[in-house]
Amino acid sequence: MDIQQVEDFTKKQLANERTGHDFYHGQRVANLATKMYLQDNPAAHQDSRMVAIIRTGSFLHDTIDEKICPNPEKVIAQIKDLLPSVGFSELEIADILFTIQHM
Known part of the structure; x- marks a missing residue:
């Protein structure tokens, strides 16, 4: 799964x-969240669906x-159109949307 479209959208x-919550902030959050997940789950792979979900939400x-x-x-609504085209399932989309709507 390639989330480049998500990065481009962001x-x-x-x-x-200009308040600091720009693309690069999201990139830092994605990198840190990925690092934390992989440290907590040593058997997980960088290219796993879970990492894609974490990075997308970030x-x-x-x-x-x-x-x-x-x-x-x-x-x-735009995100709901984007995520299936990247390859996320309905359940994964629901998880991503829940996460970003409740932060």
Whole structure:
């Protein structure tokens, strides 16, 4: 599963963000969350679906933040269209959406 489309979406959504919650913040969160998951789960692989879910949630978490996003519902709809095209299942999409909506 290639989440480059998620990264590109995040970059576009947060292109004008100047409060520190920009694409690079999401990238740092994704890298740290991945590192923590792999340390806690030594048998897990960098290319696992779970790592893709973690990284996707990390990248997307600020794209719907009401302090940054004027229309979170619109962006959530865009995310719902994006995630199946990347290869996520309905359950994985529900998990990602739950996570980013409850941070």
